[in-house]
Amino acid sequence: MDENIKILIVDDDEVDRMAVRRALQKGSLNITLCEAENSAAALEKLFSTPNNQNFDVILLDYYLPDSNGLNLIEQINELNLSIPLIVLTGQGDEEIAVEIMKAGAADYLSKSRVSPQSLIQTISSAIRINRAEKAAKLANQRLRATNELLMQKNRELKLQQQQIQLQNIQLQEASRLKSEFLATMSHELRTPMNAIMGFSQLLLRQYPDPLSEQQLNIVGRIFNNSQNLLEMINELLDFSKIEAGKFELNFREFDLDKLVCLTVEELRSLAVQKKIELKTDINLNNPTVFQDYSCLKRILINLLSNAIKFTNQGGVRVKVWEFESENKIAIAVEDTGIGIEKDNFKRIFEAFRQADQSISRAHTGTGLGLAITDSLTKMLQGTITLESEVGVGSVFCVKIPRKAYV
Structure with missing residues (x-):
């Protein structure tokens, strides 16, 4: 890791802190080190305004004068701080370390086995895992947000589909009524139109009495316009039959x-x-x-x-x-x-x-x-x-x- 790593050591034993400090100085990490002798001092360095720091990792002794490591972990977890904690245990405290890891610690390391290599390896591993967990958590949050957005869009789409279906039903009904109206109107208009054309033809034959040239011209116009109108009516009737699917083929x-x-x-x-x-x-x-x-x-x-x-x-x-x-x-x-x-x-x-x-x-x-x-x-x-x-x-x-x- 090339970036500067900020580390908080929480231990009431000056000798143990010195051992950790020397091991870190001999390692390959670029570090900024901060120390605290008890839980209260650690919390103050974590959250007080003058000393508020975004630590990358906390090295924590289990036995502290004012508390123990388990209580401090619980306090940090309640404050929703996503900082990996490495517990420094004494000889034979492995069972305690396991309990602390169950409470949320990232790893544990025996004080008797602290070396530059082991300490750097443990810190690097804890930071990588913590960052991976943060990235996964952020990805899950984004995924949930995307899913919620998709669900909302899906609900809107379903609502639009329902509206479109309703509009289609209304349009189909309107089209059906229009076709029925056109068919009925065309059919009803054909009867009087045929009568007009029939009487016009009789008059053009000058039956029963002869007509003047002007009268013949007028009747001829009546017949021609009636014929044109009948053709339009027939077109409407045919179109309404085709549209309604009632046009029969032979x-x-x-x-x-x-x-x-x-x-x-x-x-x-x-x-x-x-x-x-x-x-x-x-x-x-x-x-x-x-x-x-x-x-x-x-x-x-x-x-x-x-x-x-x-x-x-x-x-x-x-x-x-x-x-x-x-x-x-x-x-x-x-x-x-x-x-x-x-x-x-x-x-x-x-x-x-x-x-x-x-x-x-x-x-x-x-x-x-x-x-x-x-x-x-x-x-x-x-x-x-x-x-x-x-x-x-x-x-x-x-x-x-x-x-x-x-």
Whole structure:
């Protein structure tokens, strides 16, 4: 040990103190020595303000004029002083030394065997053990503090988890109520809307009486707006069914070529009104697929309607082809429309979201078309991707298995 070691010798025998002092002086330790003749003097040197020292070790004679070593050890222990005590015993006092060590002494050494080597070795060992015990005690205290902190954090985390679970339950209930409301509202609105469209069609046929040109124009607007509103209602109804997990699939065999051509012809009037081209490019060795007919048709209608809506010049093309040894089918809807910014690629597939969310947007709608398309594509065990450039156009590509796994 290179540091200075502060030692307190407590012994009423001057000769014994001198022997210890000489042994320490001959040793290799760098020491500061302090002496006391009895327990009272030792306590005074330990705790009085002028002589208050932080001793590294105490060498203690068992027999003292005013007390014994055992009493002094008990007093020091009561004061919670963590200083190693080495008991200096006389000839034949080994049993007493053992009792003192049980009371808290670090070691004992017979006065008759005091030598520089034995004394230095005993002191060094006692100091190392004491410091190790202090370090272990401090580590345990820190560990307990850490454990208490972790337990507190764990309790807080459990409380947060309970709150999150409660919020999730509330959100699920709110979502369920919302879906039920949308389904009920959509269903209830379809009946009067169908009636409005039916009466409008009768009037457009000029039944029972002919209408003026202005009246025909007004009724035509009523019918067109009613048709648009019915499409929105149908989208809400479909979305609520999908969200509630009540959208039923009906897988069967059908001719994909015919489905695509039929859907394109149904929407051709929209392209004619905007004076844009609507073409198909179907390249199938085997047009037969095993999928949900209505679901796939709805996907085509949504993608084609969007493409026509956002294309003012040029045209829209539907491409269909096979890949992966004809086990999968790809359907791409290409347009030369306004295009979509990359930042909006993911957003447009979210429910009630459009690339343009402003009130003054040029194109109306519920913002559910692509969300429904994405959900339906996943239900058909497929994927949908988007490539687009602003001012150039967009390509939505749906890839599905030729045969769905039921």
